[in-house]
Amino acid sequence: METEFTLNGHAEVVDAPDHELLIDTLRARMRLTGTKRSCDVEICGACTVLRDGQAISACTTLTADVDGADVVTVEGLADGDELHPVQQAFVDHSAAQCGFCTPGMVMSVVALCLEYPDADEERIKEYLSSTLCRCTGYVKIIEAAQQALEQM
Amino acid sequence: MSMSPFELHRPDDLLSAVRLLEKYGDDAVLHMGGTELLLLMKLGFAQPGHLIDGKRIADLKRLEVADDRLTIGAGVTHRRIERHRDIAHMMPALVSLEKAVANIRVRNAGTLGGNLCFAEPHSDPATLLAALDATVDLVGPQGGRTLPLREFLIGAFATALAPAEIMTRITVPLPRVGARVGYHRLALKERPTVAAAVVLDDRRCEVWIGALTAKPLPVPEAAAVLASSAGRDVTAAAEATRAAVLAVDAGEGDDYRAQLASVMVRRAVADAQPRLAL
Numbered sequence: 001m002e003t004e005f006t007l008n009g010h011a012e013v014v015d016a017p018d019h020e021l022l023i024d025t026l027r028a029r030m031r032l033t034g035t036k037r038s039c040d041v042e043i044c045g046a047c048t049v050l051r052d053g054q055a056i057s058a059c060t061t062l063t064a065d066v067d068g069a070d071v072v073t074v075e076g077l078a079d080g081d082e083l084h085p086v087q088q089a090f091v092d093h094s095a096a097q098c099g100f101c102t103p104g105m106v107m108s109v110v111a112l113c114l115e116y117p118d119a120d121e122e123r124i125k126e127y128l129s130s131t132l133c134r135c136t137g138y139v140k141i142i143e144a145a146q147q148a149l150e151q152m
Numbered sequence: 153m154s155m156s157p158f159e160l161h162r163p164d165d166l167l168s169a170v171r172l173l174e175k176y177g178d179d180a181v182l183h184m185g186g187t188e189l190l191l192l193m194k195l196g197f198a199q200p201g202h203l204i205d206g207k208r209i210a211d212l213k214r215l216e217v218a219d220d221r222l223t224i225g226a227g228v229t230h231r232r233i234e235r236h237r238d239i240a241h242m243m244p245a246l247v248s249l250e251k252a253v254a255n256i257r258v259r260n261a262g263t264l265g266g267n268l269c270f271a272e273p274h275s276d277p278a279t280l281l282a283a284l285d286a287t288v289d290l291v292g293p294q295g296g297r298t299l300p301l302r303e304f305l306i307g308a309f310a311t312a313l314a315p316a317e318i319m320t321r322i323t324v325p326l327p328r329v330g331a332r333v334g335y336h337r338l339a340l341k342e343r344p345t346v347a348a349a350v351v352l353d354d355r356r357c358e359v360w361i362g363a364l365t366a367k368p369l370p371v372p373e374a375a376a377v378l379a380s381s382a383g384r385d386v387t388a389a390a391e392a393t394r395a396a397v398l399a400v401d402a403g404e405g406d407d408y409r410a411q412l413a414s415v416m417v418r419r420a421v422a423d424a425q426p427r428l429a430l
């Protein structure tokens with residue numbers, strides 16, 4: 001089935017089998033490997049992308065289910081060499097260690113900034129609790145989210 | 153994990169969806185958010201040849217708030233309920249329940265109808281909606297019918313859905329203004345381990361325990377104690393809950409589960425907030 005969608009601002013048409021998952025379309029077909037597969041069961045958030053501004057798990061979404069939608073992956077955030085404010089905040093606060101969760105964390109914080117620009121710490125924690133990090137202990141990530149919210 | 157191939161169909165209306173489900177019979181399954189279905193398929197537990205996507209059916213996405221009831225299309229996502237201002241105002245217990253379901257991504261894709269139709273015993277909304285005596289509308293080849301959710305849920309992963317039947321909406325009758333509604337859960341993993349829902353009204357109290365049994369468990373003894381004490385005799389209600397859980401649980405006979413359930417009832421009563429006017 002053909003799926004027409006916007007990916008990081010560009011119109012795309014993908015002709016994939018009906019059972020193809022979005023994460024495979026992104027990683028294998030489009031070679032956008034920023035979106036990570038980890039748990040594969042909608043728990044960890046390493047595969048987080050935005051569909052029409054909302055965070056979803058690409059690991060458990062059919063590619064066909066983004067037909068007509070606007071999809072943003074971590075590759076779509078930076079403007080050339082200029083990092084997105086959320087990415088810059090992660091750099092400024094050293095909010096990554098091994099980095100495997102980072103694309104998903106960044107996308108979750110982007111979703112937070114879009115949905116709750118005035119988010120308080122409790123709201124930040126609500127979003128970050130949806131995404132698992134086994135390294136950082138979250139404090140730096142919360143600080144990065146706070147900076148991003150102030151700047152956006 | 154990868155899935156075996158299937159054909160995806162995208163009907164625009166309910167009748168076409170029912171016809172497709174009828175046509176392909178056991179080889180077809182309704183696909184909404186897919187948050188449960190696709191997981192099952194990735195794990196190889198289900199291999200349907202046809203997925204009937206219900207997300208283009210506008211009827212399933214209606215959400216109406218009235219003075220006396222919420223009417224929630226089966227295709228409404230958890231997230232829409234969670235972020236609905238009027239629901240937050242009238243039924244804060246439902247919104248805080250929804251906020252705790254899974255994670256933001258599952259709530260953005262997963263639907264209330266999908267949660268109830270999958271009938272996972274560890275469902276949050278099933279417990280509160282059973283306590284509120286919600287009804288569900290079903291449409292199938294034989295036409296439409298309405299069932300109390302309490303009857304729709306039969307057991308673990310078992311519902312009253314007939315072949316090719318689709319849940320179209322959930323109607324939640326609201327208790328009168330001023331009545332208090334509470335829900336409290338303990339979740340050791342992703343889903344609730346044990347939960348309690350209470351409705352505290354002069355005329356009618358409800359106490360339901362979720363996640364411990366195959367479907368939500370009513371505890372009328374605890375409800376009666378709360379009704380006769382204007383919601384105050386929480387200790388007796390907790391005791392009645394403990395006894396009720398031990399009685400059904402005889403097989404697994406676990407004091408700890410009964411203790412947790414009684415604590416959930418105490419906390420649900422403590423958390424209960426008044427139902428406000430629209």
Ligand SMILES: Cc1cc2nc3c(=O)[nH]c(=O)nc-3n(C[C@H](O)[C@H](O)[C@H](O)COP(=O)(O)OP(=O)(O)OC[C@H]3O[C@@H](n4cnc5c(N)ncnc54)[C@H](O)[C@@H]3O)c2cc1C
Nearest residue numbers: 184185186187188189254262263265266267269275276319
């Ligand atoms: C990681 C994770 C954590 C979770 N945590 C919680 C939690 O804490 N609390 C909780 O309550 N739930 C939890 N859930 C369950 C979640 O609420 C459900 O996955 C979701 O609501 C299912 O909706 P869906 O639209 O994705 O259903 P789908 O996966 O699309 O469908 C599920 C099943 O229901 C059938 N179905 C769906 N809609 C209808 C309909 N309208 N009529 C007839 N049949 C239908 C489908 O055919 C399928 O068999 C969790 C799920 C995951 C994956």
Ligand code: FES
Nearest residue numbers: 038040042045059
């Ligand atoms: S890989 Fe998708 S949520 Fe973990």
Ligand code: FES
Nearest residue numbers: 097099133134135
């Ligand atoms: S930085 Fe390693 S998992 Fe988060």
